[in-house]
Amino acid sequence: MPMLTDPSKKYKPYTPVNIHDRQWPSKRTTKAPIWLSTDLRDGNQALANPMTIEQKTLFFQQLVKSGLKEIEVAYPAASDTDFNFVRMLIEKNMVPDDVWLQVLTPAREDLIKRTIDSVAGAKHAIIHMYNATSPLFRNVVFRNSKEETVALAIKHTKIIRQLTEECTARTGTIFKYEYSPETFTQTEPDFALEICEAVKTAWGKAGTGEDRIIFNLPATVEIGPCNLYADMIEYFCRGISEREKVIVSLHPHNDRGTGIAAAECGLLAGGDRIEGCLFGNGERTGNVDLVILALNLYSQGIAPNLDFSDIQSVIEVVTQCNDLPVHPRHPYAGDLVFTAFSGSHQDAIKKGFEVQNKRHAEADAKGENKYWDMPYLPLDPADLGCSYEAVIRVNSQSGKGGIAYLVKQHLGLDLPRKMQIAFYQVVQAVADREAREMMVDDIVTAFRRTYHFGGPSYQGRLALKSFEISSEPSVEPEGEGETQDERRRFDGTILVDGVLRVIKGEGNGPLSALLDGLRTHLDIDLSIREYSEHTTGDGKEAKAASYVELVPSGEPRGSGWWGAGLDTDIAGSGLRAVLSAANGHIGDRPLPELKLLVGFNKQSCLADVASVVLNSLQLELPRRLQASFFEVVQRSVRGKEANVLVKEMSYDTLIGLFQETYGYDVPAERSRVWMKSFKMVYCGDGSDSRRQINGELVLDGKVRAISGEGNGPLSAMLAALHNLIEGMFAVREYSEHSIGEGSEVTAASYVELTYTREEGQDNQKRSAAWGVARDTDITASGLKAVLCAVSKVDFKLKNVVNGS
Numbered sequence: 001m002p003m004l005t006d007p008s009k010k011y012k013p014y015t016p017v018n019i020h021d022r023q024w025p026s027k028r029t030t031k032a033p034i035w036l037s038t039d040l041r042d043g044n045q046a047l048a049n050p051m052t053i054e055q056k057t058l059f060f061q062q063l064v065k066s067g068l069k070e071i072e073v074a075y076p077a078a079s080d081t082d083f084n085f086v087r088m089l090i091e092k093n094m095v096p097d098d099v100w101l102q103v104l105t106p107a108r109e110d111l112i113k114r115t116i117d118s119v120a121g122a123k124h125a126i127i128h129m130y131n132a133t134s135p136l137f138r139n140v141v142f143r144n145s146k147e148e149t150v151a152l153a154i155k156h157t158k159i160i161r162q163l164t165e166e167c168t169a170r171t172g173t174i175f176k177y178e179y180s181p182e183t184f185t186q187t188e189p190d191f192a193l194e195i196c197e198a199v200k201t202a203w204g205k206a207g208t209g210e211d212r213i214i215f216n217l218p219a220t221v222e223i224g225p226c227n228l229y230a231d232m233i234e235y236f237c238r239g240i241s242e243r244e245k246v247i248v249s250l251h252p253h254n255d256r257g258t259g260i261a262a263a264e265c266g267l268l269a270g271g272d273r274i275e276g277c278l279f280g281n282g283e284r285t286g287n288v289d290l291v292i293l294a295l296n297l298y299s300q301g302i303a304p305n306l307d308f309s310d311i312q313s314v315i316e317v318v319t320q321c322n323d324l325p326v327h328p329r330h331p332y333a334g335d336l337v338f339t340a341f342s343g344s345h346q347d348a349i350k351k352g353f354e355v356q357n358k359r360h361a362e363a364d365a366k367g368e369n370k371y372w373d374m375p376y377l378p379l380d381p382a383d384l385g386c387s388y389e390a391v392i393r394v395n396s397q398s399g400k401g402g403i404a405y406l407v408k409q410h411l412g413l414d415l416p417r418k419m420q421i422a423f424y425q426v427v428q429a430v431a432d433r434e435a436r437e438m439m440v441d442d443i444v445t446a447f448r449r450t451y452h453f454g455g456p457s458y459q460g461r462l463a464l465k466s467f468e469i470s471s472e473p474s475v476e477p478e479g480e481g482e483t484q485d486e487r488r489r490f491d492g493t494i495l496v497d498g499v500l501r502v503i504k505g506e507g508n509g510p511l512s513a514l515l516d517g518l519r520t521h522l523d524i525d526l527s528i529r530e531y532s533e534h535t536t537g538d539g540k541e542a543k544a545a546s547y548v549e550l551v552p553s554g555e556p557r558g559s560g561w562w563g564a565g566l567d568t569d570i571a572g573s574g575l576r577a578v579l580s581a582a583n584g585h586i587g588d589r590p591l592p593e594l595k596l597l598v599g600f601n602k603q604s605c606l607a608d609v610a611s612v613v614l615n616s617l618q619l620e621l622p623r624r625l626q627a628s629f630f631e632v633v634q635r636s637v638r639g640k641e642a643n644v645l646v647k648e649m650s651y652d653t654l655i656g657l658f659q660e661t662y663g664y665d666v667p668a669e670r671s672r673v674w675m676k677s678f679k680m681v682y683c684g685d686g687s688d689s690r691r692q693i694n695g696e697l698v699l700d701g702k703v704r705a706i707s708g709e710g711n712g713p714l715s716a717m718l719a720a721l722h723n724l725i726e727g728m729f730a731v732r733e734y735s736e737h738s739i740g741e742g743s744e745v746t747a748a749s750y751v752e753l754t755y756t757r758e759e760g761q762d763n764q765k766r767s768a769a770w771g772v773a774r775d776t777d778i779t780a781s782g783l784k785a786v787l788c789a790v791s792k793v794d795f796k797l798k799n800v801v802n803g804s
């Protein structure tokens with residue numbers, strides 16, 4: 001059936017209240033009402049599966065914890081569960097002294113009796129009786145006249161008075177009485193007044209303060225806008241006699257979705273008390289939501305006298321008991337209500353937090369109130385125990401501000417505006433491509449990947465390993481009083497495509513010195529267009545965060561690359577930022593092979609050569625070996641061209657030269673002598689530690705058995721060699737160190753041998769050579785180094801008769 005084109009033929013509009021001097025529109029609420037939770041009655045009766053006693057107990061405890069002082073706990077005549085639940089609360093002493101238990105009954109004597117029995121012995125109880133008063137109910141449900149309807153209410157009010165008085169005499173329970181002209185909003189306002197006046201008279205003992213009678217005026221079904229409800233409440237409040245002896249209670253339902261508005265306008269109109277449910281459970285579209293009402297007051301600076309400072313645990317209890325979810329858009333409580341996805345909202349919130357932090361610091365200093373004034377966030381999520389984590393979430397609708405906010409929250413980085421724009425484009429591209437929300441982890445990971453920020457997993461092709469910044473005067477000052485400019489020198493080790501390289505450069509500052517080094521050594525020619533820095537963390541945790549934008553040198557308006565760096569040292573953080581941006585710039589493009597300038601002029605440096613060996617092979621050459629190798633390098637530069645002073649040498653060439661010169665890590669067969677196997681044993685009488693070696697060597701391609709004895713492994717090996725080789729070997733220098741850690745550790749050994757051989761009478765031939773070796777076994781490493789050195793001297797084998 002289509003919707004009606006003229007619905008007036010089916011639905012009647014509400015009848016406005018005849019009130020012309022209404023006061024409520026210009027009033028303000030300044031204090032919280034009396035709250036009554038009817039979760040365990042009106043809420044419960046609307047559930048497909050009413051709560052079990054366990055669920056009701058849990059819910060009751062939550063209500064007490066949240067500060068409710070009046071709780072409608074049951075319709076005791078309805079079921080044994082309800083009746084027994086009330087009894088249990090009382091008998092197990094679970095009701096705090098300042099909490100009133102409220103129970104509902106229809107105007108039926110047998111049911112009233114059972115209802116009062118249910119609360120007998122409670123400290124405080126409110127008996128709540130109802131009968132419907134509207135024409136529809138009078139005519140259809142009760143088939144009663146107005147007079148009969150009033151008579152029903154009077155009769156049962158009197159029964160309640162008598163039974164409660166008897167109960168008080170018996171058990172000491174203090175009672176209050178609440179009467180509801182059910183369907184109040186559909187009842188003629190004057191008839192509602194008439195029946196309440198009659199009930200008040202029948203009750204006969206309404207007083208002031210604690211003795212007030214409660215008239216609950218329900219919008220049993222919400223049939224008109226909130227102003228209609230307010231008009232009806234104001235009409236009632238102005239019409240009822242002895243107003244001071246009456247608590248006017250409001251009980252809005254939410255059929256038109258305006259239950260909250262009705263309650264708030266009803267309070268302006270004179271309501272003293274609100275009946276409702278947490279998160280708005282209840283018949284059909286629900287009872288008015290007490291959480292929203294309370295927090296609406298709170299966010300106006302009015303103490304609601306209810307505590308939702310851990311809203312999540314309240315949600316958990318309520319959803320567990322009602323078996324109904326809380327909508328993600330539910331005011332104050334929904335998962336999404338403190339979340340902004342859209343760019344302009346996020347931008348405003350980010351700016352709002354920045355300004356508010358400053359404003360709060362100033363107010364703190366002056367001892368003034370720190371007012372909450374935040375775009376798009378009417379309430380501080382922290383007041384409800386929520387974090388700011390969910391405040392900004394990112395998808396394709398988001399902008400740079402929100403993304404920058406998350407980067408700040410999670411990485412402590414306050415990105416400069418232009419970098420925010422650059423990173424936004426990165427995130428936006430992913431969000432668009434994947435058509436999904438970008439979680440915080442996605443954003444943090446995207447940032448780390450893009451800027452190679454934070455640990456080895458995100459390391460780029462260029463990574464700073466160590467550096468030293470030194471300064472030297474540039475030019476002499478020309479006149480007196482002029483200060484001398486200082487130049488900065490960068491000496492560092494940078495991991496380039498997995499290989500450690502020594503980089504040097506000079507500039508006006510550390511960053512330009514590094515850029516100079518990158519230009520010279522790696523052909524990366526960039527200049528700084530923008531630089532900024534700030535500190536993150538406090539005290540010992542403080543670090544410097546730096547941001548740079550690099551552009552190709554000579555193209556100040558060209559497109560740039562941003563980089564970020566974090567370090568305890570400010571120079572370190574800037575240098576890292578430069579490398580971060582340089583990584584973005586080089587992308588996958590191959591880098592030129594790194595070269596060292598070596599030779600005979602002042603630029604060539606022994607230390608540079610040694611550090612290449614250290615960084616490439618992890619070998620810490622002893623000082624004399626450094627000098628020896630440096631000479632080898634210089635000789636190789638000159639080669640056959642006597643006039644060549646300086647030559648570029650690639651790192652690979654340099655390392656190859658080292659390995660060849662000292663027999664390090666070259667295939668054994670290429671050496672004149674190498675060890676096939678050995679066994680080293682202690683020998684002697686035990687008073688000293690002499691060693692004996694037995695084993696097999698390959699000498700000029702032939703396997704030879706060896707045996708020798710000495711003070712230690714090396715001298716035992718030399719003794720064994722002396723059996724086979726003419727002349728004498730002696731160890732001039734020996735050192736060793738470990739490489740690596742733990743189970744990966746190996747030993748590196750360096751041996752310098754001298755070799756003396758008699759060549760005819762009075763002719764002694766002397767030479768010396770270094771050998772370098774590495775092995776997991778330290779003895780083997782030393783022996784191998786000896787054999788490397790032996791292979792490098794021009795030795796002569798003995799003529800061995802019957803030798804193997």
Ligand SMILES: CC(=O)SCCNC(=O)CCNC(=O)[C@H](O)C(C)(C)COP(=O)(O)OP(=O)(O)OC[C@H]1O[C@@H](n2cnc3c(N)ncnc32)[C@H](O)[C@@H]1OP(=O)(O)O
Pocket residue numbers: 042045075077078079105106107108111130131132141142182220
């Ligand atoms: C707006 C509200 O939320 S009101 C509260 C509603 N809550 C509930 O109804 C939950 C608990 N209710 C129950 O368990 C049952 O309805 C009971 C135990 C109260 C009564 O059950 P039953 O006796 O089987 O009657 P039933 O449920 O059919 O109720 C209808 C009868 O009660 C009468 N009645 C309805 N409301 C009232 C009332 N406030 N006062 C007196 N009689 C009433 C009806 O006129 C009808 O009478 P009839 O049988 O003479 O025609």
Ligand SMILES: CC(C)C(=O)C(=O)O
Pocket residue numbers: 042104130180182183216218219220221251253
């Ligand atoms: C019993 C009354 C107060 C009721 O629940 C209603 O009218 O909604």
